[in-house]
Amino acid sequence: MNAYCEARPVLFQPTERADISRLLTCEGEEQQALFQAARAARQAAGMDAVKLRGVIELSNYCQKTCDYCAIRPQNKEMIRYRMDVDTILAITAEIVAEGITTVFLQSGQDPKSDAMVLEAIRRIRQADVNVLLNLGEKSRATYARYVEAGADSYILKFETSDPVLYQNIVGTPLAKRLECARWIQDVGMKLGTGNIIGLPGQTLDTLVDDILLAQELQPDFVSSSPFIPNENTPLEHLGVGDLQLTLNSIAICRLLFPHALIPAVSALEKIKKGGQLMGLNAGANVLTINFTPKDFRDKYAIYSKERFVVSLDHAHATIAAAGLRPRQVANPVEVVSSYN
Numbered sequence: 001m002n003a004y005c006e007a008r009p010v011l012f013q014p015t016e017r018a019d020i021s022r023l024l025t026c027e028g029e030e031q032q033a034l035f036q037a038a039r040a041a042r043q044a045a046g047m048d049a050v051k052l053r054g055v056i057e058l059s060n061y062c063q064k065t066c067d068y069c070a071i072r073p074q075n076k077e078m079i080r081y082r083m084d085v086d087t088i089l090a091i092t093a094e095i096v097a098e099g100i101t102t103v104f105l106q107s108g109q110d111p112k113s114d115a116m117v118l119e120a121i122r123r124i125r126q127a128d129v130n131v132l133l134n135l136g137e138k139s140r141a142t143y144a145r146y147v148e149a150g151a152d153s154y155i156l157k158f159e160t161s162d163p164v165l166y167q168n169i170v171g172t173p174l175a176k177r178l179e180c181a182r183w184i185q186d187v188g189m190k191l192g193t194g195n196i197i198g199l200p201g202q203t204l205d206t207l208v209d210d211i212l213l214a215q216e217l218q219p220d221f222v223s224s225s226p227f228i229p230n231e232n233t234p235l236e237h238l239g240v241g242d243l244q245l246t247l248n249s250i251a252i253c254r255l256l257f258p259h260a261l262i263p264a265v266s267a268l269e270k271i272k273k274g275g276q277l278m279g280l281n282a283g284a285n286v287l288t289i290n291f292t293p294k295d296f297r298d299k300y301a302i303y304s305k306e307r308f309v310v311s312l313d314h315a316h317a318t319i320a321a322a323g324l325r326p327r328q329v330a331n332p333v334e335v336v337s338s339y340n
């Protein structure tokens with residue numbers, strides 16, 4: 001234990017508002033001690049091996065109107081697409097051929113893709129891979145159907161714990177979002193959630209509340225992502241979210257959720273080269289590799305037209321630079337043969 005930790009043992013249990021608030025803004029030696037404690041917590045929990053996910057962005061239709069996202073329907077510049085099952089299965093085969101065992105299906109909130117997604121899940125699950133979804137707010141019955149089809153986890157970020165800010169920026173009630181998060185857990189899926197750091201009107205207190213809300217939800221995965229201004233959105237002229245605040249939030253989450261999967265999101269790399277490595281060094285343990293074919297990917301401007309696209313090479317180089325290793329995977333040849 002270093003001198004800092006002896007002086008402030010509370011560092012390892014930041015359960016009080018004041019502790020979380022102080023750690024969110026710490027810098028210099030104090031910040032390095034925070035990151036060191038987060039890495040120690042990750043190692044003690046047996047969560048050092050970095051989880052790789054392969055994401056397929058299957059539709060950029062969306063009902064919602066989030067002010068930070070170019071996929072919102074008001075953006076008439078956006079060319080819309082919705083993949084079919086065969087396209088999704090062809091991309092899935094590429095993912096499993098790389099030995100990645102979590103297929104991550106992501107889209108805007110697009111009810112017209114629900115039936116197709118169910119069919120895709122059933123067929124993906126013919127092989128021994130996990131299916132993670134990020135498809136927005138659905139009915140409890142729809143979440144239950146995803147489980148019946150074989151999905152095992154779902155990401156639904158609350159974005160901000162401030163109900164007024166959420167309503168203003170997302171256009172729907174936060175309470176609805178949280179109800180969906182509980183349905184996801186009720187029907188038996190693991191829940192991933194998290195916030196965006198850098199939204200207009202957000203305060204340090206809001207960010208503390210975000211972490212406390214995550215604690216209430218008890219998610220299996222938790223994330224903090226920096227805000228990135230996106231072209232053709234109401235927030236396009238705002239500055240980017242604070243990298244250091246985001247890294248501190250990741251580290252605090254690691255201390256509070258030692259067994260969680262915590263991503264070093266691609267937005268970190270977008271705002272600073274090496275940002276995802278900084279995320280791993282702050283306690284993260286997930287990298288998501290983008291397998292969406294370029295023609296579709298260019299139309300999936302969830303945080304920027306010029307977003308950073310994570311390749312397999314970049315992921316492996318980042319993991320090696322962090323002194324970590326990827327999680328062991330199943331026999332990829334055996335898995336891919338299921339789609340032939």
Ligand code: SF4
Binds near residue numbers: 070
């Ligand atoms: S952030 Fe998600 S829900 Fe909001 S507009 Fe974009 S794709 Fe739709």
